[in-house]
Amino acid sequence: MNSTNGEVSIIAELYGDEEGNxxxxxxxxxxxxxxxxxxxxxxxxAIHHDFLTSLYDGDTQHYSYIETADKPLPCFYIYGxxxxxxxxxxxxxxxxxxxxxxxxxxNNYKLTEFIYxxxxxxxxxxxxxxxxxxxxxxx
Numbered sequence: 001m002n003s004t005n006g007e008v009s010i011i012a013e014l015y016g017d018e019e020g021n022x023x024x025x026x027x028x029x030x031x032x033x034x035x036x037x038x039x040x041x042x043x044x045x046a047i048h049h050d051f052l053t054s055l056y057d058g059d060t061q062h063y064s065y066i067e068t069a070d071k072p073l074p075c076f077y078i079y080g081x082x083x084x085x086x087x088x089x090x091x092x093x094x095x096x097x098x099x100x101x102x103x104x105x106x107n108n109y110k111l112t113e114f115i116y117x118x119x120x121x122x123x124x125x126x127x128x129x130x131x132x133x134x135x136x137x138x139x
Contacts, residue, residue, distance in 0.1 A: 009041065076101060 013028045035041055054062055078098055083091030105111065 009039070011035065011041075 011032070013032075032043070036043070054060070076098065078094035080094035080097075081091040
């Protein structure tokens with residue numbers, strides 16, 4: 001929205017790089033900031049849509065379900081306590097904790113969405129990374 005004259009503009013950012021680099025809208029922020037400064041825009045609404053499907057078998061149309069069958073993206077940062085490889089009981093393994101969270105979320109029927117006659121069991125883990133220093137051993 002342009003606050004000086006009340007005009008409303010619609011900006012569409014479709015199919016960003018979420019599936020490739022898992023950054024989603026973050027990848028478009030530089031361009032959105034440029035438009036904000038150049039056009040004096042104020043953003044008041046964002047709609048994220050990710051799910052297109054037909055309504056029934058044989059339907060040639062595709063419909064957009066806005067935030068209906070989308071995936072929640074919880075983020076966890078798990079910090080462990082570094083231990084020697086032979087002394088795993090004296091520390092906290094963040095990989096083990098992350099695996100337990102994954103096990104509770106993955107294919108959990110209680111988190112399933114039902115749209116018409118379709119059952120959508122959503123994939124819950126898009127990206128998991130260990131932020132640990134890399135140590136190289138050389139002979």
